[in-house]
Amino acid sequence: xxLTRYAALKKAFAANIGGxxxxxxxxxxxxxxxxxxxxxxxxxxxSLIPGKTYFAFQRGKRLSRAVNADLFVAxxxxxxxxxxxxxxxxxxxxxxxxxxxIVYSVAISFFCYIDLTKDRDQKxxxxxxxxxxxxxxxxxxxxxxxxxxxxxxxxMETWLPTDYIFNxxxxxxxxxxxxKISTRxxxxxxxAHQRVLDGVFGAGRxxxxxxxxxxxxxxxxxxxxxxxxxxxQWRIYQMHIAQLKRVYYLDVPATYVKLNDVFPPIAVKSxxxxxxxxxxLSA
Amino acid sequence: xxLTRYAALKKAFAANIGGxxxxxxxxxxxxxxxxxxxxxxxxxxxSLIPGKTYFAFQRGKRLSRAVNADLFVAxxxxxxxxxxxxxxxxxxxxxxxxxxxIVYSVAISFFCYIDLTKDRDQKxxxxxxxxxxxxxxxxxxxxxxxxxxxxxxxxMETWLPTDYIFNxxxxxxxxxxxxKISTRxxxxxxxAHQRVLDGVFGAGRxxxxxxxxxxxxxxxxxxxxxxxxxxxQWRIYQMHIAQLKRVYYLDVPATYVKLNDVFPPIAVKSxxxxxxxxxxLSA
Numbered sequence: 266x267x268l269t270r271y272a273a274l275k276k277a278f279a280a281n282i283g284g285x286x287x288x289x290x291x292x293x294x295x296x297x298x299x300x301x302x303x304x305x306x307x308x309x310x311x312s313l314i315p316g317k318t319y320f321a322f323q324r325g326k327r328l329s330r331a332v333n334a335d336l337f338v339a340x341x342x343x344x345x346x347x348x349x350x351x352x353x354x355x356x357x358x359x360x361x362x363x364x365x366x367i368v369y370s371v372a373i374s375f376f377c378y379i380d381l382t383k384d385r386d387q388k389x390x391x392x393x394x395x396x397x398x399x400x401x402x403x404x405x406x407x408x409x410x411x412x413x414x415x416x417x418x419x420x421m422e423t424w425l426p427t428d429y430i431f432n433x434x435x436x437x438x439x440x441x442x443x444x445k446i447s448t449r450x451x452x453x454x455x456x457a458h459q460r461v462l463d464g465v466f467g468a469g470r471x472x473x474x475x476x477x478x479x480x481x482x483x484x485x486x487x488x489x490x491x492x493x494x495x496x497x498q499w500r501i502y503q504m505h506i507a508q509l510k511r512v513y514y515l516d517v518p519a520t521y522v523k524l525n526d527v528f529p530p531i532a533v534k535s536x537x538x539x540x541x542x543x544x545x546l547s548a
Numbered sequence: 549x550x551l552t553r554y555a556a557l558k559k560a561f562a563a564n565i566g567g568x569x570x571x572x573x574x575x576x577x578x579x580x581x582x583x584x585x586x587x588x589x590x591x592x593x594x595s596l597i598p599g600k601t602y603f604a605f606q607r608g609k610r611l612s613r614a615v616n617a618d619l620f621v622a623x624x625x626x627x628x629x630x631x632x633x634x635x636x637x638x639x640x641x642x643x644x645x646x647x648x649x650i651v652y653s654v655a656i657s658f659f660c661y662i663d664l665t666k667d668r669d670q671k672x673x674x675x676x677x678x679x680x681x682x683x684x685x686x687x688x689x690x691x692x693x694x695x696x697x698x699x700x701x702x703x704m705e706t707w708l709p710t711d712y713i714f715n716x717x718x719x720x721x722x723x724x725x726x727x728k729i730s731t732r733x734x735x736x737x738x739x740a741h742q743r744v745l746d747g748v749f750g751a752g753r754x755x756x757x758x759x760x761x762x763x764x765x766x767x768x769x770x771x772x773x774x775x776x777x778x779x780x781q782w783r784i785y786q787m788h789i790a791q792l793k794r795v796y797y798l799d800v801p802a803t804y805v806k807l808n809d810v811f812p813p814i815a816v817k818s819x820x821x822x823x824x825x826x827x828x829l830s831a
Contacts, residue, residue, distance in 0.1 A: 416784065421783070423780040423783075423784070425780075425781065425784060426781075451734075451737075453737055453740045453741070453744075454734075454736055454737060454740070456740065457736045457737070457739065457740035457743070457785075457789060458736070460740070460743065460788065460789050461736075461784060461785065461788050461789060463788075464787070464788030464789070465784065465788060497706040497708075498708065498709075500704070500706075501699065501706070501708060501744060501748065502740075502744065504747070505743065505744050505746075505747030505748055506740060506743050506744060506747070506789075
């Protein structure tokens with residue numbers, strides 16, 4: 266049932282990426298996932314991350330990925346409130362934290378549904394997450410993204426495949442949006458792509474604003490959750506490869522929050538903040 | 549039996565990375581793989597790569613990865629000749645093409661053995677390939693590699709994990725050696741790591757010389773082989789992220805050979821050439 270809803274979303278998605286129809290279909294998928302998960306047992310996990318509590322959904326012998334108990338809300342009405350607020354164009358009443366929880370719940374409920382029903386399927390969750398986040402960016406920025414960009418460089422002419430790119434038009438910023446469920450040691454790719462955009466088009470023309478779900482890893486045997494973080498490497502990448510404007514997370518890793526306080530800082534925030542600061546990011 | 553030989557190689561490898569014992573154990577692994585594969589059927593593949601012929605080894609329903617028929621030699625005596633030449637310190641008689649064929653055969657025979665005996669095991673072939681190539685680099689350069697490097701940067705002090713690094717000492721070059729079975733779209737990581745080394749330590753201090761097995765992909769149903777190449781992206785990475793000194797392949801992709809002839813060129817060569825040009829690469 267969630268998979269049917271997801272298929273409908275995917276099929277019609279490109280017609281109007283930031284449109285209300287996609288938002289409705291995302292809501293229907295979330296509703297179907299909530300229904301599916303409501304009958305599943307919640308297995309508590311031992312969280313090795315200070316201040317965070319996790320559980321996993323269980324179905325027979327299968328265990329879902331870790332779910333942040335403080336962020337997860339299994340309530341389709343929350344998405345409808347978010348939808349109504351987006352339709353009104355006013356998110357102030359909801360605020361960044363509640364928006365983060367809603368988007369986290371939509372994403373993680375789908376991931377867990379796939380974990381409990383499919384073997385080794387990494388692609389379906391990744392695609393759903395791309396649809397969810399690129400829809401929200403397209404709504405907020407008011408333009409549709411592309412995933413390739415033309416490079417004209419003297420005698421060289423080619424198309425460069427990219428993550429999601431939002432071009433706001435003349436004299437306005439362009440956004441470079443990598444969307445990842447988690448990054449771990451592959452994170453260097455995000456900085457490298459930003460470097461290519463800076464090099465080809467000039468520094469400052471693209472604001473790098475990756476959106477990542479989280480960095481948790483569950484040891485299924487020990488029922489333990491950890492976060493895999495590389496804060497010192499991030500600092501070296503930010504100093505020596507390229508500068509990302511923001512790194513947004515749905516479940517912000519504790520270790521990366523501290524990067525806001527080092528110098529030079531890396532701005533790591535929960536995704537809900539994007540909706541409130543999108544217009545001022547280029548300043 | 550090949551796995552026992554591999555386990556012995558892996559266990560004692562670090563004691564003397566460029567040493568003769570490792571070379572003997574590599575030879576024993578190769579011999580065991582040749583024996584195993586000699587009884588297996590060779591299934592011809594339809595090569596969509598002009599001028600290259602491929603087959604796969606078959607065991608019941610399992611099919612190995614594609615083997616380049618012109619490069620593959622199932623003859624342990626070849627490795628012994630290579631061993632003898634290395635012991636003498638003179639490779640001139642063998643020449644770069646024969647060395648490439650020997651190293652290719654050692655690598656691909658082990659990969660095929662794993663393909664036919666294990667499920668979804670990507671780690672064992674990757675580790676064997678790292679041992680094989682890092683051994684040969686250590687022999688040729690006369691120093692042992694490290695896989696992390698200390699970064700001292702004003703108030704920041706940290707260890708950066710890296711690919712294989714060979715430090716030849718004062719006033720001499722350092723080598724940055726990523727070792728990959730194939731790269732595909734993950735290749736940007738190699739340039740990004742080179743960029744970090746250039747940024748932290750200064751441009752030109754590390755010669756980037758990745759060694760890659762090949763870029764073939766087999767469609768098991770159609771029994772077709774293709775090469776997955778991104779030459780235009782490589783050019784953009786080489787111009788805008790960092791400069792690699794060489795890209796060595798065991799089975800050089802036809803498309804990448806042409807990068808030697810564009811301007812600015814990227815030097816893509818078969819791995820055997822490394823043994824003859826290692827001393828002059830810093831010039």
